[in-house]
Amino acid sequence: MGSAAPQVSFGTPSKVEVLVALEPFVRQQTASHLERRKLWFPNDLFGADQQETAEAQQELLKVRADALGLPDAVRVALALNLLTEEGLPHFHRLIATHLGTESPWSDWNNLWTAEEDRHGCVLRDYVRDARIFNMGALERMQYRYLEAGFNPDWQRDPYRLLAYTSLQERATQMAHANTGRNCSQYEPKIQRILAHISGDESRHYAFYRAVFGAVLEQDTSTALCSLLKVMPALAMPGHTISDYEHMADVVRRANIYGPRHYQEIVEELLQFWNIGGLTGLSAEGAAAQEKLMKIPARLERMANYLDAKAAAERSFSFDFIYDRTITL
């Protein structure tokens, strides 16, 4: 690729070269993911076979009865988690656009997509069978979300995609695990489902952070600049939904997921990638490194500010839970 190659078409030439050089590593990471993976299916966790046993029917009735006890704040978290998973068509497209097709990268994308699809399926099976929402309202919200699209401004930079997925997988892992913990005392089946999803997310996280770590090794300064574009504020996939801000506020006040969790993720990754200890950087790389290392303190100030604001109670209502008032 010569210097005349258009920079906007697919990363910069050097980034494409790095992606190609990393193909054996991606193949190896995919293989070790498959070794660690436990493939489960929605029907294993919440069955819906035609030849249902009397026992299964009893179980369904019990789930429905127990799910009546789920607090509304937890329902909001479940709605947000489900919605995020249902954005999968857009995520698959983004990965394919940034990493291409017909390579170990796209093999990973296809495998990852098949695994992720089960998350939306099993959550939808659950919320439908357990009858925990005004389902029509939820479906309309999901439709609007998908129709709005998800187009983060990554300038076709594949490094930003890999930085984003590292952060995002860990964020969803935490959100599912914490939601599950908040459900267990009321209805244990959903906790079991969320634990399975959360286990998948932690294996996806391990893949993306290893791969971005390899990018950092190969192209350190450029990768630091890309990381700086993504890390200060993670645009969640659902942020285009009208009620998103309120839903996120409920989930934060319920201590299921919020800026403190994000700060923890950022600190974990800065340490895992040894960002502060990287040397031999260009001027831009060194400037990015310095700014990256300041992000945790800034996130902490933001979390403190939001916590101070949350000292005053606030009321919320959402059509997908019949406009009941939630005060937190």
Ligand SMILES: [Fe+2]
């Ligand atoms: Fe997922």
Ligand SMILES: [Fe+2]
């Ligand atoms: Fe995932």
